[in-house]
Amino acid sequence: MLGVIDVLDGIVSKYKNLSLTRKIFFPIITVFVFVFFLESGYSLYFRRTVRTDFVEEAVFVLINALTVAFVTQTVIRNTILKRITYMVEAAGAITKGDLNQTVDTEPYDEMGRLAEAFNYMSAKVKRRLEAAEQLSCVDGLTGLYNHRYFQQSMTEALGSARNSKCLSLLFIDIDNFKNYNDTFGHQKGDQVLIKMADIFRGNIPPGAILARYGGEEFAIALPLSLIEAKDIAETIRKHTEDYRFFGCNDLPNHCLTISIGVAAYPEHAVNKSDLIKLADTALYHAKQTGKNRVAVSYSVLDELRDTLSQDELQLINSVKPMVTLINAKDNYTYSHTEMVIRFSEMIGKEMNLSDQDLKILKYGAFLHDIGKIKVSAEILNKIEPLSKGDWEAIKSHPEAGREIITPIGILAGTIPIIYYHHEKYDGSGYPDGLKGYEIPLLARIVTVADAFSAMLSERPFQHRKNPRAAITELKSAAGSQFDPHIVQSFESALNALVIQKAPVN
Known part of the structure; x- marks a missing residue:
């Protein structure tokens, strides 16, 4: 066998x-x-x-x-x-x-x-x-991840952050980089970009996602809290300022600097697109307020966070990106909105408003132009005189703003400000042609603050005025466009501010 x-x-x-x-x-x-x-x-x-x-x-x-x-x-x-x-x-x-x-x-x-x-x-x-x-994910010049990869990675990072409750986003822009390129040439500019990438890479923790977002703009996603992210941003800013780039002696302040905008999940936004918009808006604010600084995303609506229900919080978070989008459509709006808030608060305090009215006044000042979300950027930034159709589109934004805010019960007090802030004291304003005390008080205050801020801003159709000339114009329109008592209160508040800041002999 x-x-x-x-x-x-x-x-x-x-x-x-x-x-x-x-x-x-x-x-x-x-x-x-x-x-x-x-x-x-x-x-x-x-x-x-x-x-x-x-x-x-x-x-x-x-x-x-x-x-x-x-x-x-x-x-x-x-x-x-x-x-x-x-x-x-x-x-x-x-x-x-x-x-x-x-x-x-x-x-x-x-x-x-x-x-x-x-x-x-x-x-x-x-x-x-x-x-x-690998080639499709990496920037060929700096060796960092590119815009495409960063967008993909942010989606994954945000998914992980829903468990850790910790994700911060830094947007970085090189200050006056176009002037540097024009002065020293694009080859030297490329060397700056490469060195910047090295500086950023050397100051971020493991797990961070660093990318060249486009041109001279970089983005960093950090699995860290807002406070930790702000510290890292400041470290990066300082290291950049201290580095001796080629041609530093011929630059303003003899150094090349960066501006950084910071936004965090879930403090500022709960989805990727809103988080990116808010970080970008914070970066714009850092550029507008002097450059070479770190700016954290801020909204007066953030002060409401601890008093909101989950549904109300979602509604608030849906409103904030709208304001950001308006800023993108109308470049002057961001700093303008901040100035309107500050000037409105000054007037309110001068008039001894209650704490509750001051809070509503600030929120209303922040949201007063939210209806412009439905007005095209072309009209908002138009240099030539507006046509009749353009004016009708502009005049529709108070009603549009009221429709947006009405579902948010906690912001109901801001609706009269949003809807009536373009009424005039003599009844020649819009949308309803109210006059005098028929116009709600807080709306009359924002009208003055809004006009003063506009006069201090450089617009395509109007040169910036100095504060003294702006106050003079407010006073000349008191009784016709503005409430005389509010103009007087605002002048008193400004005078008090000047006296406080004056040097003591």
Whole structure:
């Protein structure tokens, strides 16, 4: 018995080493030999025992043919079709993105060599796709991640932050970089970008995502709290200011500086697009207020956070990006809104308003132009005189603002400010033509603060006035456009501020 087993093992071993063609035909020939001997024995038996007839011969031939066909189909399926099927399935998986697919090369016959070639091509495709993916994610100049990769990574980082409750975003812009390029050339400018990337890279913790967002603007996503992120931003700003870039002696303040805007999840926003907008707006504020500084996203509405229900908080968070979008549409609005808040508060305190009225006044001043979200940027920034249609669009924004804020119950007190801040004391304003004390008091205050801020701002159609000239114009329009008592209160508040800041002899 053992001898038979050894013989069979030898046959199997030799079969595995046969070529593919021989593997196919070896079983078929074996079956034919077996059938031949079987048929010979069968014929001899019937010749000795019974007469054969045509039917018996036909049946036997049919059985032989079916046996050979079955064996042939089985051999082809096991030696060729099954292995080809594996390769087809692997190729299908690769087309769906699974680049780790391989197929078995054993036994190493013609099909094995084909499988080996398939695995080689699959590995080569994987390497090339990984290289292409790397190139598509990295900025060629600085070696940092690019805008595309940063956007993808921010989505993942925000998903993780929902558990850790900790994600901060820094937007960084090089101050006066265009002037540097114009003065020293783009090659020196490129060297600055490369060095900036090194400075940023050396001052961020593991897990941070650093990218060149575009041009001279960079972005950093930090898995840190707002306070920690602000400290890192200040460290980066200081290291940049201290570094001696080429041509520093010919630059303002003899140094190259950066401005940084900071926003955090969930303090300022709960989704990616709003967080990016607020960080960008904070950066704009840092640029507008002197450059070479870190500005944290701020809204007077943040003061409401601890008093809001979850539904109200979601509504507040939906309003803040609208204000940000208005700032993007009308570049002067950001600093203008802040000035209107500050001037309104000064007037309110001078008039001894209650704490509750002061709070409503601040929120109303912040939101007074929110209806401009429905006015096109083209009209808001138009230099030439507005057409009748343009004026109608502008005059529609108080009603649009009222519609936006009405669903937010906690901000109901701001609606009269939003809706009536373009009414005039003599009744010639809009939208309802109210006059005198028919106009709500807080709306009359914001009207004065709004006009004063506008006069101090540089606009496409108007040059900036100095504060003294602006106050003179307010006084000349008291009784027609403005409440005389409020103008007087504002002048008193400004005079008191000047006296407080005057040097003491």
